[in-house]
Amino acid sequence: MIIAIGGGEVSQNETYEIDKFIVKSSKKEKPNFLFIPTASKDAKPYIETINNLYESLGCETDTLYLANVEVNRKEVSQKIENADIIYVGGGSTDYMMKIWRKYSVDKALMRAYKSGKVLAGLSAGSICWFIAGHSDSEFIEDIENPKHKWVKGLGIIPYLHCPHYDEPERTGFDDFYSGQAADAIAIENQVAIVWDDYEMKVIKSNPSKNAYKLSWTDTGLEKEVLY
Template identity: 30%
Template sequence: MSSRRRMALLGGGFSTDEDGLLDDWVLGLTGRSRPRVCFVPTASGDAEGYVERFHAAFEGRECEASVLRLSRRTLDDAALRSFLLSQDVVYVGGGSTANLLAVWRAHGVDRLLREAYERGTLLCGISAGANCWAEASHTDSFGPLGPLRDGLGLLPGSVCPHYDSEPGRRPSYRAAVADGSLPPGWAVDDGVGALFVDEAVDQVVGRTPAAQLYRVERDGTGGIRERALPAVPLTAGLLGGP
């Protein structure tokens, strides 16, 4: 397992896509012939349909797929630590970012994921599963879209998912960064995969031609500077490297 600290922000995957391109990319990043992949559906309340989609998507791939359900936890603290630290990939699903963080802290999962990250486990996820790694995020956890100054803080700054697909996301996130409600950060189009190594962008891939990752910052005059990072088109057979 790599000793570098790595995470991937996903704008898709088995949750939303049929082609499996982003999921294959994630598996390829491990450099393992049969990586261990744990799905964590906390943000959806461990929704059974979500778990079933994960199993349907990953059990046919060259990996060891498992699920961590905290609503029906069966592992004691020592076993939970051993289980999470044995994974090559921790893949977090979408739902409520605020609820996810609260439940993780109640079970000590936030500390364990930080330890796994420091040891080289690839952390990734979509929507709330992307938001959770940053210092802050743009979320609808409390109803209307707005800033959440909370997160694990493994990725400096903020994250905004669904940047191109949900009405109001782009102007609301830009406004929150402009007025300081959120720190500068990363806006993720649907269809993008962004790998960060030691908190710096290492790879950006896109499963659609228009999908992009954006760096959104204040421009020093009260406005916003938004910069798109080039994305490598993701096609069948293209996998990331360790």
């Protein structure tokens, strides 16, 4: 199962109902929770926020550090294997995917999906499960004249993706997406899609927000609200 969250401030409990659902989905009394904060370059305050939240929800928490450290590939595989829930944090999707491929984290996460673990994430941690996502990595990395771009994910969920769909910076996504052959899933903040064996449903921590399926047809853009 994958729970892909469009966005929201975790520190302000904006995703709290979704976080509770993630823990419940493990069907474990005290699930082993693994946070992968690669996209934020292992930002300490972020790690503390996530781990404190999930400890309060009854998890045994651990963190997989991959930025600015000497990485032990065996330890990477073991941490992923030991986890019941794997949560991927937000930040630079581009940086994260490069690091994952360098240390075969992408392959380990594919195995984790096939073995039935609960996989989740927000923003970059949502994009990673799709074919590719609308990424603001160039803005995060302070590149001159930054622009949004597609960043390739693991392709488990067979759609293109836009997180933070209700934020002003993402208003250009519909044009950016135009002409693509694959359908796209656009998710607003405080909303998640649950991908379970090719079935998709929507969960929310804010009832007024939505997720959408976008398709490009001969007559132009078609958009439907997902439930």
